[in-house]
């Protein structure tokens with residue numbers, strides 16, 4: 100028997116595979132067996148209901164996709180009244196992803212959600228490329244001071260495990276990971292989508308209603324892997340690796356580069372069973388390589 | 404809704420760049436309604452990555468058919484599939500047409516590949532005596548070689564009118580011209596319904612004409628999709644009630660609902 104369980108802060112996961120924010124939802128129903136996963140991260144919520152960006156919001160690119168959803172969500176009350184109760188019987192950890200326009204929004208969200216029994220951890224989305232936040236007209240994750248300040252405020256507002264999800268669209272991801280660590284984050288999640296765009300040569304118009312969007316899927320895997328590798332060297336807290344993970348082999352690579360756990364995003368759209376299959380594949384890989392504990396993989400890349 | 408592997412019974416060329424594929428699945432045959440769609444994985448690997456949405460073209464004993472135009476990488480891969488191979492499918496998805504029983508006149512308006520889902524609807528209507536008697540199908544296409552599925556509609560007892568943009572078949576111009584004439588000549592009773600599928604511009608025109616005549620109209624929309632089930636929020640259409648998702652709340656909407 101191999102051990103698949105991992106710890107992220109106070110949070111114990113039965114295995115290191117989670118569904119990424121914005122890519123799993125109740126609509127999958129029986130198509131996705133979430134009870135087999137370490138956790139599901141719910142679509143990011145804001146304090147108040149948010150209307151998303153104008154269509155088209157999706158454009159497929161070479162082995163990837165651009166999206167400009169724009170954090171459409173029903174808000175905090177909707178999460179507490181309508182969404183969380185549906186997860187009452189679920190045999191997996193529930194992580195709620197939150198975003199705000201101000202530090203105060205984050206604090207309020209964290210405080211209210213900490214009182215919900217079904218919430219096992221919080222993920223701070225400081226990095227959605229599809230909305231403009233208050234800090235210097237850019238993303239929170241593009242200002243290390245803002246990252247530190249928000250994480251610290253949330254840390255003071257909640258006893259729950261806090262995962263800070265960072266943007267890869269920065270000059271040096273290490274600085275931001277370190278800022279989140281200093282603020283008291285229990286873990287870092289990398290990466291959110293990479294900003295990109297696409298144009299229709301015939302109509303000469305942008306493919307997305309929002310003009311720019313976030314790139315995800317296999318196309319970003321090497322970029323993400325490198326970001327995880329850099330961040331893992333810079334901080335002592337666990338890293339959650341995300342970006343183009345389609346199969347167990349990708350998950351293994353992320354763990355070797357330093358990720359303590361992984362999240363599966365775009366792959367859900369291609370095959371809603373993929374996160375559960377990654378768990379199974381990971382277990383087989385460990386048995387085959389006679390590795391008794393999945394935690395031994397973390398940062399085990401062989402150099403030199 | 405299920406994710407399943409369905410065997411390809413046949414995959415035949417049905418015109419210049421059109422194909423008709425029959426898929427064996429008792430589940431899809433029993434569970435699909437006209438207007439719903441399926442999400443098909445075209446490649447085994449990661450290119451193309453996302454599933455392709457195709458409307459339920461016909462519901463047949465032991466399975467369904469899809470009717471598609473080859474327009475890019477995904478549909479090209481599909482067109483190369485052979486009978487006996489199988490496909491990874493999620494479906495049936497979406498809302499489907501809301502068919503009111505006993506309507507004396509049903510007008511189906513198709514533009515281009517929009518004929519595809521209307522064949523299943525015609526099949527369903529043909530089983531209701533009153534509806535079958537007054538079924539008319541209007542097909543608008545670019546040229547005569549783009550006029551599709553005429554035979555199927557006739558088989559279901561519908562009267563078919565055709566228009567082409569270049570005048571190579573039927574009336575020259577847009578299909579909405581024929582629709583206006585039919586309604587203008589009072590050839591329909593008060594008990595009429597319109598169902599339409601085609602490009603957005605055409606649907607907008609059809610719903611305006613329907614509104615002018617006080618006729619209820621349902622339209623089947625298209626939008627780029629990632630998940631196909633309502634998870635990703637990637638396929639919105641602006642309605643009077645804000646954004647709704649074409650995959651989950653549609654693809655069929657009441658024309659009055661859409662913020663054209």
Ligand SMILES: Cc1cc2nc3c(=O)[nH]c(=O)nc-3n(C[C@H](O)[C@H](O)[C@H](O)COP(=O)(O)OP(=O)(O)OC[C@H]3O[C@@H](n4cnc5c(N)ncnc54)[C@H](O)[C@@H]3O)c2cc1C
Nearest residue numbers: 159455456457458470471472475476477478519625626627
């Ligand atoms: C609900 C629904 C039902 C449909 N039913 C049919 C049908 O019965 N027959 C048929 O021929 N076509 C239908 N379409 C359109 C069909 O999905 C596209 O033609 C197809 O996805 C093109 O894929 P491709 O790889 O060949 O083309 P590409 O252009 O290479 O595709 C690139 C990407 O754009 C998307 N895309 C391209 N065109 C469309 C489009 N018109 N609508 C939505 N997404 C698109 C693709 O899914 C893919 O993600 C339907 C679309 C929707 C939303």
Ligand SMILES: Cc1cc2nc3c(=O)[nH]c(=O)nc-3n(C[C@H](O)[C@H](O)[C@H](O)COP(=O)(O)O)c2cc1C
Nearest residue numbers: 119120121143166224290291315316342343364365
């Ligand atoms: C359609 C879509 C919606 C997303 N929504 C969110 C979101 O609400 N919050 C968030 O933190 N990340 C969101 N993401 C980013 C993913 O969680 C993930 O970080 C990213 O897609 C990279 O992983 P992948 O390549 O496995 O998809 C979204 C991604 C996609 C494709």
Ligand code: FES
Nearest residue numbers: 629631633636650
């Ligand atoms: S395609 Fe994902 S919500 Fe419609």
